[in-house]
Each structure stands twice: as C-alpha cells, then as structure tokens.
Amino acid sequence: MEHCRHIGVISLFPGMLRSIFETSIPGRASMKGLVQFHYWNLRDFGTGSYHSVDDYPYGGGGGMVMKPEPLADALDRSLEALLDLSGGLLPRLVYPSPQGQVFTQGVAWEWAGSSRPLLFLCGHYEGIDQRILDEYLLEEWSAGDYVLSGGELPCAMMVDAVVRLLPGVLSNESSPVNETFSNGSFDYPQYTRPRVFRGKEVPAVLLSGDHQAIRRFREEVSRKKQQEIRPDLNGNPAGVSC
Missing domain, CATH: 1.10.1270.20 (tRNA(m1g37)methyltransferase, domain 2)
Structure with a gap:
C-alpha cells in the first residue's frame, strides 16, 4: 500500500482550498488514501470577542498585519496534529509569499519525494508579524513575481504540483516525467x-x-x-x- 501523505493548511478561508482539494487529481488522490488534507481556520484562534487576527503595524504604514498570537496558536496546534499523524516526522512549514524563492517543478519533485508532512500558512493583508517567520523558521516560497490577495491560490498551485507527482496518483506513471x-x-x-x-x-x-x-x-x-x-x-x- 502506498504511503499516505499529510498536507495541512492554516487559512482564513479554508473552504476555498477545501473546494479545490476535493476535486480533480487532488480529490482522487485523497479518495485513494494517498494524501490526507487537514484544515485549520485561523479565525478560530483569533483574540477577543471578535476573534481578531490582525492589527495596525508598528511604525505606521498602510494596511493591517496579521497578529502573532493567533498565528502561533494555530501553528502549535497544527504542528502537534501533523507530528502525531505522521509518526513524528517534522512538517515542512511553508509561507507563500512574493518575497520567497520561486517555486519550480524541481521543488515539486523534491517535496513529493519526501515523507515529511507539508504545512502551509496562508497570509493576508500586509503580511504576518516577522517574529512568526523567525520563531518557526517558515520557508517563504513564491508562485511568481506578482502580488495576490492572499496565500491560498499559491498554496493550491504548489499542492497540486506536488500531489500529482506522488506515487500512485496518476494512472500513467510516466506522465509527469515527460x-x-x-x-x-x-x-x-x-x-x-x-x-x-x-x-x-x-x-x-x-x-x-x-x-x-x-x-x-x-x-x-x-x-x-x-x-x-x-x-x-x-x-x-x-x-x-x-
């Protein structure tokens, strides 16, 4: 039996990604038991009666910044769950960002060849508090030299590129090689x-x-x-x- 790969997502809009990952090749891979998707709604970790996840930036400037407390709580919870599900394998922490290294087919092959879970933190607004990037050693990866409204679409692109390379996902195993x-x-x-x-x-x-x-x-x-x-x-x- 093929190994089941665990992929987690922390997002303000988990339903957006769920609708993508339940269809086409990712959906079929999930039904085959080759990959299992896990979702954490960042709003569930928000602070105060309104479950706030953002605040004004120190030093001024436009827009809002995602607060460290909800991010840290969500990361701690999801990391613990993925560590348990994968038998102690440390997840690769990915932060989709236009400032990151450009995600390529070579990276997709590398990630697909590893057994480590993948955990994506999808940002919004002006980004996330830098202390989260530093504390959790998040890897910044970019879908290209352009800016999107949030990290969900780059996350979906990266996940799709990786999942289709997992053994047993495509009916024709030579397809991705060519x-x-x-x-x-x-x-x-x-x-x-x-x-x-x-x-x-x-x-x-x-x-x-x-x-x-x-x-x-x-x-x-x-x-x-x-x-x-x-x-x-x-x-x-x-x-x-x-």
Missing part, C-alpha cells in the same frame, strides 16, 4: 482525432509508426519552443531556481 520542465525542456505538442481539423493535418511522422522518428520529432519541436519562449531555462533538467 511534462514541461521535468526534462529540461517544454512538453511536446499533442494531437488527437480527427486527423484533419479545419484544414490542418496532424504531422505525418506521428502516424508513421516509427517510434524513434516520433521521439526525435517531439524532442526537436519541444526544444525549439522552449528556446523561443523560455531561453532562460537553458536546459535545466528540473527547472530549479535557487
């Missing part, structure tokens, strides 16, 4: 029936039955496309950003 970024170039173009669509024919080599010729054709067109669109990759076999 995809874009996994072998240093883009994926090759795909064609299906009909053979002719609006006057455009499927490349003849794909109908030839010559597997070596098909492989050479696919490698050539994928490499050419990668060089035209993303020459910065330079054949990096895992698409890793350091």
Whole structure:
C-alpha cells in the first residue's frame, strides 16, 4: 500500500482550498488514501470577542498585519496534529509569499519525494508579524513575481504540483516525467482525432509508426519552443531556481 501523505493548511478561508482539494487529481488522490488534507481556520484562534487576527503595524504604514498570537496558536496546534499523524516526522512549514524563492517543478519533485508532512500558512493583508517567520523558521516560497490577495491560490498551485507527482496518483506513471520542465525542456505538442481539423493535418511522422522518428520529432519541436519562449531555462533538467 502506498504511503499516505499529510498536507495541512492554516487559512482564513479554508473552504476555498477545501473546494479545490476535493476535486480533480487532488480529490482522487485523497479518495485513494494517498494524501490526507487537514484544515485549520485561523479565525478560530483569533483574540477577543471578535476573534481578531490582525492589527495596525508598528511604525505606521498602510494596511493591517496579521497578529502573532493567533498565528502561533494555530501553528502549535497544527504542528502537534501533523507530528502525531505522521509518526513524528517534522512538517515542512511553508509561507507563500512574493518575497520567497520561486517555486519550480524541481521543488515539486523534491517535496513529493519526501515523507515529511507539508504545512502551509496562508497570509493576508500586509503580511504576518516577522517574529512568526523567525520563531518557526517558515520557508517563504513564491508562485511568481506578482502580488495576490492572499496565500491560498499559491498554496493550491504548489499542492497540486506536488500531489500529482506522488506515487500512485496518476494512472500513467510516466506522465509527469515527460511534462514541461521535468526534462529540461517544454512538453511536446499533442494531437488527437480527427486527423484533419479545419484544414490542418496532424504531422505525418506521428502516424508513421516509427517510434524513434516520433521521439526525435517531439524532442526537436519541444526544444525549439522552449528556446523561443523560455531561453532562460537553458536546459535545466528540473527547472530549479535557487
């Protein structure tokens, strides 16, 4: 039986992520028992009668900052639960942030190859109190050089990228190996029936039955496309950003 991977999320909007993780490939992986998702609503750890989770920043400035007390309580609770569920494996703590390292396919492979639980802390407003980042040694990872309203969407992207690489999740185990970024170039173009669509024919080599010729054709067109669109990759076999 495949190992069950535990993935936890701390968020003000856990329902947003639950709706994503219960569908498509993450949902099927969960139903197979290959991954188990856990959710903690940060509002449950808020302070005062209004369960406040944010406050004004020291030193002035616009916006609000997420307070350390609710964050610490949520992290303590979720860490304890994940440690127990995983038999004592220390979770990897991830804070989606535009200031973090760029998440790549290489990182997805690395995380998928580990048995450690993943725990995502999804921020909002102007961010979280720096003392939480320092105290819990949160890893900051970015989905790209742009700013979103919160950490939920980057979290969903990273989780999806990792889950689909877990053993037993995809029906065709060779699929992720042949995809874009996994072998240093883009994926090759795909064609299906009909053979002719609006006057455009499927490349003849794909109908030839010559597997070596098909492989050479696919490698050539994928490499050419990668060089035209993303020459910065330079054949990096895992698409890793350091």
